[in-house]
Amino acid sequence: MFDYGNANKNQIKAIKTVDGPLLIIAGPGTGKTFTLVKRAIYLIVEKGIPPEQIMIATFTEKASKELITRITNELMSKGVEVNINDMYIGTFHSICLRLIKENLEFTRIRKNYRILDGFEQQYTIFQYIYKFRNIENYETIFERPIGVWNQSQIIANLVSNISEELVNYRDMQLDNDVRISSLGKLMEVYEDILTQQNLIDFSTIQTEAYRLLVTNENVLFKVMDKIKYIMVDEYQDTNYVQEQLVFLIAGDKHNICVVGDDDQGLYRFRGATIRNILQFPNKFDAQICEQIRLTINYRSEKDIIEFYNNWMKITDGRQFNFKWGKYRFQKDIVAGKNSKIDTSAVIKISGQEVEIDWHENVLEFIEKLKLSGKLTNLNQIAFLFNSVRNKKVIALADYLELHGINVYSPRSDMFFMRIEIKLIIGCLMLTFPTYVQKMEKKDYEFLTDDLYNYYEECIHMVNLYLKKSKNDELKRWIREHGEKHYNLYKNTNYAFLGLMYQIFEHSPFREYLESDLNTSLIDLRPARNLAIISQIISKYEYLHKIDVFSSKNIDKSVEKFFNMYLKFLFCGGIGEYEDDSEYAPSGCVSFLTIHQSKGMEFPIVVVGSLGGTPRIINNNILEDVERKYYKRSAFEIKEDIKYFDFWRLYYTAFSRAQNLLVLSCIEKKGRGKQPSKYFESAYRKLHSYNDPEFKMDRFEFEEVKNVNLKNTYSFTSHIAVYENCAMQYKFFKELGFIPARVGATIFGMLVHQTIEDIHRTAIRKEEKLITPDNIKLWFDTNYDSISMSERAYIGQSQLDVALKQVIRYVDRQKGNWHRIQDAEVEVGLVKPNYILQGTVDLVEGEGNTVEIVDFKAEKKPDIFSDFDKIEHYKKQLQVYSHLIEEKTGKMVSKMHIYYTGEENSVPFITFPKEKKAIEATIKAFDDVVEKIQNKDFVQKSQSQILCNNCDLRFYCKK
Known part of the structure; x- marks a missing residue:
């Protein structure tokens, strides 16, 4: 007997109605999430539907995390194990991104693409505004003369709205209205910029996924065959392309369940349309679509419910008069x-x-x-x-x-008003005396009075702090770097971000960063805001390709940073840190x-x-x-x-x-x-x-809702970082600081991605295409996209070595391509308090057993001197093997680390798979995650090499 919990009659009906189209109209506080969770559990447990056949689309990351947490917890309580990676649970954007990643070769997007957030989209348009201005009648797109930054904002809004309506801009280019034809040409220029720079914005994530499915029949059939049941939360907030994606994936099965409340449709300004939920039943033959209303509110006092019920009814007033008519589902909560x-x-x-x-x-x-x-x-x-x-x-x-x-x-966009932000901006600014002198003379025509006043206030605040605190060390540091930058004759080994990390050696920043993470958000606000400014600076350095200061670039880079980049952020406003878990x-x-x-x-x-x-x-x-x-x-x-x-x-x-x-x-x-x-x-x-x-x-006031969200941890990005240095984990993973020194090497990425291309070709049974010419083509393509993404390059001799490693691997594999079963397999282990994720580079084998392989673009290490490193990889593979067995139903017979840099000896190290060792490893990971969740970040690295290459070395010095 299925456990419906405390579900009421209509909730039970919604849970049990799993075949065909279903519209659930869920008023406020009526148990919408509870019903969605129970419906997913019912499909898996009662109807025997494999989790990978279920897709649940939400509108926020927080909502998707909550669904994953609640679904996995209930499945665990029933003894049902699932690989959460198999289920398509997430925002529309994350699901579309997954479809793109799984079928990247059929899209215009190349590997190592970069996703633009709203500000970066506008800033990228601003950087290329000259291309748009070359369009004939470009100025007619705007209703009145406005500045370039505001033009960029309008362009971003227009291209996003029009693309999500799936409009063919080439048709617009033929319009007799010069405004519309110019806008059509503008959209083409914008798309060309994205393609050339290998960029996607939030709207093109969805439109590219749609394009992928409608232009590739095989991909569409594969997705339709995999996803059999679709649920969409907050359906009143969907737009046209999202509706099209839902019906495209559902196909003729029409197993679509949409949940929402037309009375809470708020996102018209983002392209959402209330018609999607109101007209959903009309998409099907008469009487096919089941409609269920959830109207029992478990949240609010009766007075409150009556108040907002009446609010929706009273639409006749002294000076206003409108009727809902067909534009609202009539309901009484x-x-x-x-x-x-x-x-x-x-x-x-x-x-x-x-x-x-x-x-x-x-x-x-x-x-x-x-x-x-x-x-x-x-x-x-x-x-x-x-x-x-x-x-x-x-x-x-x-x-x-x-x-x-x-x-x-x-x-509230008070970010720039925070003391710690004024101090860090003031300190940075004072290390560039040439800029400060011109700023104080008001020599910059594009700076507004507001920004002049703000920068002067930042400098005044630093000087006041230095005077009151008598912090001679920080004063000396500012003076030394000011003199260095004023007379710069050779390149530094840092840019803005590296400079900021040096400041962290000094008070008051040290004290901000020493805050206990178990304290309140108010006390943590300075540390969180400094992490945000590190993200802001990192984006600037990426967008302007700056990694060091030189005598040629320093003045121009500083002026662009303060007069243009920070100016736009200052005017547009930045939100402070928000914690999903609180x-x-x-x-x-x-x-x-x-x-x-x-x-x-x-x-x-x-x-x-x-x-x-x-x-x-x-x-x-x-x-x-x-x-x-x-x-x-x-x-x-x-x-x-x-x-x-x-x-x-x-x-x-x-x-x-x-x-x-x-x-x-x-x-x-x-x-x-x-x-x-x-x-x-x-x-x-x-x-x-x-x-x-x-x-x-x-009154007896309720306690604030407890948020129980399972966090996801990966082996390389979380477990390994914490084990290497808990302090580093605190800053870069917990607080969200961005490292100035990136650990991943272009060399390793290049080898890894080219081998992945080879594996994908073998999986498609196209071994004949694995030729020296094609390998070189894949190699060069990957290098172009990696170097563009990382804004960094390697010399020809290193490129030759990397290509040689790939070709050597291919030569060793010849005749064994048929053994490859899968590559880049994402696996996840659901635990009571967290989800452990990882990616298996290669799964190969024959019959009922498989072997898993992890690739390292280096020479095989010495098994004695590098024992700890090898042991860590072994633990990682042990858990991967357990997850692969759960996913495929096949036994893992061997686990290998393959070293592509090994020229003469056997290129891999092989480990046996032992059940007790796997259990011990998972227990060890449990312990690490427990320490992370308890905010235990005291332990520092004992490796001098790691410390020497860490941005926190200045902070840790004391």
Whole structure:
């Protein structure tokens, strides 16, 4: 008998309905994730569906991690072992990326491609803006004259939106409207840049996966044959290309289950369309698509549910009037738990006309909550706003912090205002006196007054710190490097990032970095922010191909870094660190955007931004492209869209609250009226927090939801790093610092990837193509993509040696290609508290046994002097062998390390497979992961060679 847990009648029906199309309309707090997890378990356990036949697409990495954790935990409790790598669970982007990786040879993308985030996409467009400006009538694309950086942003938005609608830009190029034809040419130039530079952005990850499937029948059939059951979470937030991918992969089976809530569709600005969920049943023959509504809310008090139910019904107002009609599934959410309080669970906090009155009342409300004894942690309170960058919101956060209430607001774009960031920028800047002299004279015409003032403030802060702290060591270091850079006559062995790591030898940065990782997020904020600045600098050095300073490049590089790169980041804003594993940091109230809060829940929710009004956002050129070239006509009535989006936004906000919902604003009449007319009727009826009718002592506030996410650890990237140096792991893996010195060698990557090409050819039974000419072609292609990706090169003599290693391997393998069964096999071991992952280079063999091989592009080491290193590889192979047996059902007979650099003797070391040794190895890995999860990062490396090549050597010096 299948265990449905505490599932209600409709949830059970959703879990059991596994064949054919299914639409689950899941209101807030109705157990959507619970139902998805149980449905996946039901497919595997009850219906006997192999895990690799299931695909679950989510919208955030956090959501996919939660699904993986909950599914694997329940399967383990039932004694069912799965290789989680076999299941397609992840975001749409990660699933598409996997399809691309598995079939890379059929795409325009080459190995070692680079994925651009939003900023890098815009910055890349900016770098190549001259190519776009050469397009005839280019200026007509923009509705008014704007700067180059803003042009880049608009171009990024346009190409992303249009490509995700699968528009053929060549058709646009023939349009009589010069704006549209120019935009079509612009899209071609953009695609050419991506292809030439081997880049993909977030939108092209999806469009490239779609193109792969529709242009390669064999690949499509292979994917369709593998994936038999599809589930999509948050379907109301999907766009056109995502919908097409789902139906393409599902084929005629139509085993598609989509889950979502049309009332929480918030991402129109990213190309999402509510029509996908509303019209899903119409994609199939009549009565085929099952529809199930989940309407029992287990999250919120009855008052809160009634409040947001009414919000969706009251669409007739004094000066507004719209009807939902076919643009909403009619539903009433009902409470799943009996209320135990006899006071209202929806109230208001007002300020009268002036900001300070609002601040004082909000603070008084929080203090009353604390004094009541009902509040156990400040993290039980979340403030939700349209934007946390608004001046009034920032002023409220500052006021609360001034009065001892810590505020967690990672997306308020206050990153550059943090003391540690001002200090590190000021220190870096002072080591370049030529730049500082010109900056102080205001010789840079492209720097705004805001940025001039900011840089001057950074320098002033460093000087003030040096004066107060009497830190002569840091002062001396700055002076020495300033003199060195001012009179630079030979190359340094560092650029910006290496320079920053040198600063870490000195206070106050040492103290920031010495923080215990078990402390609160507030105390860790300086270390986390310094890690973010390392990522920022690393991107700059990559994008501008800078690895050292020279007399020729130093002045130009410094000016570009401060005047252009940091300027764009400063103006655009950067969010601070957000931890997926911590739902709401202890000891802080959260300030979040409503969009950011989607999918979350808090005991007490304060909704601000009540002066908001529905606004229509026009994009004339995009609307014209939509009308002429999108695959389907517009769905919603344009005049009503602003109302639909406004109502959905605040419905989402109101439904985050578990125990107490608070509406808050500065009450004001006349111009800029608050609350606006759209909230007036609902707001007016509410009791204030200080009304006698409101009984705060009646509440029992929930604890903040505990986030239980399994982290994934790999042998080479985690276990080996920790065992080599726990301190290094803390900085580069836990805090997220980016190393300036990359350990991986181009030589090793080149040999490895060319051998992989050979294996792939053999697996396709095309051994005849493994010829010297083709090997050289694969080798050269790999070197081009690796050197472009790594922005580094090796000499001809090393290239000759690398090619010789590959050819020698091929000569030794001749006649044995038929033994190859698989290559680059990703395997995973699901444990109670983590997932261990690895990649097996080669699986070969005949009959019912296989052998596994790991390649090293070096000479075979001495088994005595390099015993520890070889023993580590042995442990890695032992676990790989166990996972391969689980994956293939075949016994592993031998394990080999193959050294391609070995010329004369036997090129491999072979190990037997022993069950007890494997168990001991897995236990050892368990111990390492436990130390990592306990934040035990005290142990430092005992290898002087490792230390000499580590960026932290300056920090560790003391």
